[in-house]
Amino acid sequence: QVQLVESGGGLVQAGGSLRLSCAASGRSLSNYAVGWFRQAPGKEREFVGGLNWSGTTYYQDSVKGRFTISRDNAKNTVYLQMNSLKPEDTAVYYCATRSTSYYSLYPQLYDYWGQGTQVTVSS
Numbered sequence: 001q002v003q004l005v006e007s008g009g010g011l012v013q014a015g016g017s018l019r020l021s022c023a024a025s026g027r028s029l030s031n032y033a034v035g036w037f038r039q040a041p042g043k044e045r046e047f048v049g050g051l052n053w054s055g056t057t058y059y060q061d062s063v064k065g066r067f068t069i070s071r072d073n074a075k076n077t078v079y080l081q082m083n084s085l086k087p088e089d090t091a092v093y094y095c096a097t098r099s100t101s102y103y104s105l106y107p108q109l110y111d112y113w114g115q116g117t118q119v120t121v122s123s
Helices: none
Strands: 003-007 010-013 018-024 033-039 046-051 058-060 067-071 076-084 091-098 117-120
Touching: 003 091, 010 046, 018 091, 018 117, 033 067, 046 067, 046 076, 058 067, 076 091
Parallel strands: 010 117
Antiparallel strands: 003 018, 018 076, 033 046, 033 091, 046 058, 067 076, 091 117
């Protein structure tokens, strides 16, 4: 049974930073792709960034240069470091993993999801 547990969300002022964690059990994240997604009220879930098994990362344009995905293999945890946060980054953030080595932009291609963590950026 694969479980993902996110933490680290909260309320932050615009320009601030947060680091989200995605701790896994039942699967070694070093062998599989991980994606970060977010969903704002009334909007569809959107891809934020992805991490391949090799460590290669990819980000959507709106977060490039501000967000960074990293992985700690010893802790079996993936992180999303978010800097220079903007009010439009406000959403519930989810991590997900799929049973291949390469990320996908499409949420329906992921097998396991965390419960989500709320990020609110005030102006």
